[in-house]
Amino acid sequence: MGLWQTLFPSGLFTASFMQNAWLAGTAVAALSALVGFFVVLRGATFVAHAVPRASFAGAAGAVLAGGDTVLGLAIFSALSALGMAALGTRRDQGQTTALVLMAALGLGSLFLALGGAYAPEVYALLFGQIVGIGRMDVYAILGLLLLALAATALLYRPLLWSSVAPDVAEAKGVPRRRMEILFLLLVALAATAAVPIVGALLSFSLMVGPAAAAAYFGRSPGQALGIAVLIGILSIWLSLVFAYDTGLPVGFFVAAVTAVFYGLGRLWAHLWQIERGRGQVPV
Amino acid sequence: MLGFIESLLAAPTVAPALLIGSLVAVTSGVVGVFVVLRGQSFAGHALGDIGTTGAAAAYLGGLPALYGFVGVGVLGGLAIEGLGERARERDVATGIVLSLMLGVGALLLYFMTQRTNATGGPVAILFGSIFTVDPSIMLPVALFSLLALLLLAFLYRPLVFASVSPQAAQAKGVPLQGVGLLFMLALAIAVEESALVAGALLSTALLIGPAASAVRWTRQIGAAAALSALLGLLAVSVGIALAYQSYFWPPGHRGWPVSFFIVLLVLTEYLLARLLPARAARRVLPRREEAA
Numbered sequence: 001m002g003l004w005q006t007l008f009p010s011g012l013f014t015a016s017f018m019q020n021a022w023l024a025g026t027a028v029a030a031l032s033a034l035v036g037f038f039v040v041l042r043g044a045t046f047v048a049h050a051v052p053r054a055s056f057a058g059a060a061g062a063v064l065a066g067g068d069t070v071l072g073l074a075i076f077s078a079l080s081a082l083g084m085a086a087l088g089t090r091r092d093q094g095q096t097t098a099l100v101l102m103a104a105l106g107l108g109s110l111f112l113a114l115g116g117a118y119a120p121e122v123y124a125l126l127f128g129q130i131v132g133i134g135r136m137d138v139y140a141i142l143g144l145l146l147l148a149l150a151a152t153a154l155l156y157r158p159l160l161w162s163s164v165a166p167d168v169a170e171a172k173g174v175p176r177r178r179m180e181i182l183f184l185l186l187v188a189l190a191a192t193a194a195v196p197i198v199g200a201l202l203s204f205s206l207m208v209g210p211a212a213a214a215a216y217f218g219r220s221p222g223q224a225l226g227i228a229v230l231i232g233i234l235s236i237w238l239s240l241v242f243a244y245d246t247g248l249p250v251g252f253f254v255a256a257v258t259a260v261f262y263g264l265g266r267l268w269a270h271l272w273q274i275e276r277g278r279g280q281v282p283v
Numbered sequence: 284m285l286g287f288i289e290s291l292l293a294a295p296t297v298a299p300a301l302l303i304g305s306l307v308a309v310t311s312g313v314v315g316v317f318v319v320l321r322g323q324s325f326a327g328h329a330l331g332d333i334g335t336t337g338a339a340a341a342y343l344g345g346l347p348a349l350y351g352f353v354g355v356g357v358l359g360g361l362a363i364e365g366l367g368e369r370a371r372e373r374d375v376a377t378g379i380v381l382s383l384m385l386g387v388g389a390l391l392l393y394f395m396t397q398r399t400n401a402t403g404g405p406v407a408i409l410f411g412s413i414f415t416v417d418p419s420i421m422l423p424v425a426l427f428s429l430l431a432l433l434l435l436a437f438l439y440r441p442l443v444f445a446s447v448s449p450q451a452a453q454a455k456g457v458p459l460q461g462v463g464l465l466f467m468l469a470l471a472i473a474v475e476e477s478a479l480v481a482g483a484l485l486s487t488a489l490l491i492g493p494a495a496s497a498v499r500w501t502r503q504i505g506a507a508a509a510l511s512a513l514l515g516l517l518a519v520s521v522g523i524a525l526a527y528q529s530y531f532w533p534p535g536h537r538g539w540p541v542s543f544f545i546v547l548l549v550l551t552e553y554l555l556a557r558l559l560p561a562r563a564a565r566r567v568l569p570r571r572e573e574a575a
Contacts, residue, residue: 043374043375044374045374045375045378046374046377049325049328049329049381092319092495094322094325095324097324098325098328098487099488099492099550099553102484102487102549105484105542106488106542106546107543109484109540109542109543110540113540126389199389201332201385202382202385204385205385205386208375208378208379212375212379248390249393251385251386251389252387252389253386254386256383256386259379259383259386262375262379
């Protein structure tokens with residue numbers, strides 16, 4: 001029983017902050033994997049890294065202005081997503097993503113310097129904290145998850161088509177730019193939910209890792225999406241257990257576990273000689 | 284004006300900052316043109332963060348930060364290039380390598396805060412400041428810059444060919460993989476030295492910003508590289524001067540961060556390049572963003 005109790009000490013499920021962490025973590029993982037599925041389809045990994053990172057500047061601004069940090073996160077992630085949509089074209093998305101991110105981080109460094117922000121607070125926003133999640137945060141995250149679910153359920157097929165074959169989608173009357181903006185706003189939504197919990201640097205792992213692994217396992221887009229959500233939830237559960245046991249930052253475990261899943265996906269594809277993306281062509 | 288420049292150069296922290304900043308700006312500007320041309324902005328940005336993890340490891344191991352940055356940065360670059368052999372996989376492979384390294388970085392920075400009981404160290408590594416550069420790294424940084432630029436000079440023709448039209452280059456027997464790997468080496472060196480000197484934030488700004496502006500003004504690669512280096516130099520030197528001046532600005536003598544000014548200048552250059560495109564630009568480079 002020794003190992004069992006080391007892995008699952010009594011407070012893991014009963015401590016009230018851990019109960020909030022389980023609920024919020026599961027919702028965040030599902031939301032991130034859902035959005036991440038489209039991130040991987042569109043080859044927009046950089047965007048998934050840049051939007052949460054840029055939102056960090058908003059939180060620093062909120063600290064300076066004495067406002068609510070989550071509101072700052074939401075405003076900056078939405079603004080950076082819209083900035084990328086306004087400046088970028090599909091071909092040079094990388095450059096404009098980088099520049100919008102730089103604009104936000106430049107402002108962030110100014111806010112930090114002027115506000116003299118208390119360093120541990122900054123550290124928590126960069127790397128996340130699961131201890132400080134309240135019940136209200138859980139409800140807010142569940143609300144964001146429902147919003148994203150509703151948007152993807154309503155627009156699943158056009159979003160899928162515009163991600164996989166934008167030219168075909170356009171010929172079928174799917175407005176490319178509107179889909180691009182919708183996609184970027186979904187990323188902003190996922191970022192706003194994930195940053196307070198897993199941090200600005202590692203909310204990206206939850207978006208990209210599970211979806212990238214699922215692309216190797218799924219046989220159809222729907223299946224890949226479902227597998228991505230399952231891997232995401234499993235990853236956050238494992239990470240919460242490890243983080244609680246060891247006291248180390250949860251973001252580290254999220255990054256490590258999702259990377260392991262990606263490695264397993266590549267191994268699976270290698271063993272069965274599967275081309276990545278078999279599960280990605282809509283029929 | 285002249286008086287201001289004189290007082291600026293007389294300040295003990297400004298002249299070294301200008302010198303090392305210029306070195307980094309020129310190297311990043313030249314390498315950046317190829318990054319933009321090859322669509323490797325994400326890898327260029329990711330290397331800065333990856334090197335930061337290396338720097339944290341070096342700090343914990345008691346080694347100089349420079350070797351942490353460059354060593355881990357080069358390994359990360361090779362991992363990105365190796366895992367992302369096929370174009371479809373490059374984006375995700377870069378992301379996974381970056382994600383894993385950020386996770387390890389979080390762990391290492393956590394250990395640092397445990398050990399020193401202060402977050403000053405991690406924050407210094409994450410955000411860097413050109414004004415606190417240790418003069419003893421000037422020589423190694425200069426040597427690394429030289430190495431990166433020599434690599435580019437050696438690769439120039441096959442690299443341009445492989446970047447502009449990879450299929451044709453392959454048909455003509457250009458070893459795409461070898462060229463890609465060597466270029467990744469030059470990229471990693473350029474990014475890591477600027478991440479060390481100015482922080483990961485500025486390393487991306489100096490790599491992508493001036494280059495993205497320059498290729499909008501001239502389509503000739505050599506001219507674009509020169510212009511990009513010049514734009515980077517301009518942003519760095521004016522940014523340093525403004526940061527120095529900002530000690531006299533509100534809210535009291537704390538000074539505004541130099542990274543803010545440099546980023547602002549780089550972005551201004553880019554927006555000008557988008558608003559005032561050169562009509563007479565010779566189209567040696569394909570217009571990537573219009574080809575879609």
